[in-house]
Amino acid sequence: MPKIIVMMDGIVIKEVELTKERTTLGRRPYNDIVIENLAVSGEHAAFHMQSKEVAVEDLNSTNGTFVNGKAVRKQVLRHGDTLEVGKYKIRFESAVNVDKTKGVAPHRDVPVMPLMPEPEVAGSIKVLSGPAGGREMPLTKVVTTVGKPGVSIAAITRRQHHFVVHYVEGPDLPLLNGVALTAEPVILKHGDQMVLAGTQMQFLQA
Numbered sequence: 276m277p278k279i280i281v282m283m284d285g286i287v288i289k290e291v292e293l294t295k296e297r298t299t300l301g302r303r304p305y306n307d308i309v310i311e312n313l314a315v316s317g318e319h320a321a322f323h324m325q326s327k328e329v330a331v332e333d334l335n336s337t338n339g340t341f342v343n344g345k346a347v348r349k350q351v352l353r354h355g356d357t358l359e360v361g362k363y364k365i366r367f368e369s370a371v372n373v374d375k376t377k378g379v380a381p382h383r384d385v386p387v388m389p390l391m392p393e394p395e396v397a398g399s400i401k402v403l404s405g406p407a408g409g410r411e412m413p414l415t416k417v418v419t420t421v422g423k424p425g426v427s428i429a430a431i432t433r434r435q436h437h438f439v440v441h442y443v444e445g446p447d448l449p450l451l452n453g454v455a456l457t458a459e460p461v462i463l464k465h466g467d468q469m470v471l472a473g474t475q476m477q478f479l480q481a
Contacts, residue, residue: 299334314338417432417433429441441456442455442457465480
């Protein structure tokens with residue numbers, strides 16, 4: 276049976292064999308694979324198994340599903356592919372034939388990905404106006420919410436190579452470089468300026 280190996284920082288959290296035609300992954304308890312983390316949507320992704328193929332489908336998640344570093348909507352998986360869901364890495368292993376002398380042979384043209392953790396990006400938000408002007412807030416969490424409840428809230432999510440921001444709630448839409456944010460995540464760049472609840476902020480990336 277094909278299986279997936281869920282990891283964080285190179286440590287295996289769980290291994291799950293894909294035995295059904297459709298296996299769901301998400302934060303809600305009714306999913307087949309439950310990952311309780313704010314960066315993971317309630318219904319984040321699904322694995323479809325048909326014949327000898329397994330495909331992953333992103334279920335319109337907030338932070339996206341990545342295969343080998345690229346965002347995907349739906350993609351057939353190969354042995355050794357590495358998925359990213361929030362801060363978690365998920366390694367896919369197909370049901371390959373076992374040779375008693377050589378062991379398991381991975382897909383010929385797909386290198387086996389190492390399980391070593393990779394360095395993460397570092398970033399911060401600097402307040403430019405208001406009473407807290409000049410204050411700098413490191414973005415150390417996977418998901419950091421900024422703004423004022425009931426007025427304007429945005430969420431900044433740390434991914435492996437960059438940060439993204441999206442609108443969460445409030446009557447006033449937050450602005451990024453003068454453009455209103457939506458629920459669709461936007462990649463942040465060093466020096467980007469935001470306005471939330473009348474407060475000006477700047478994103479800084481190390």
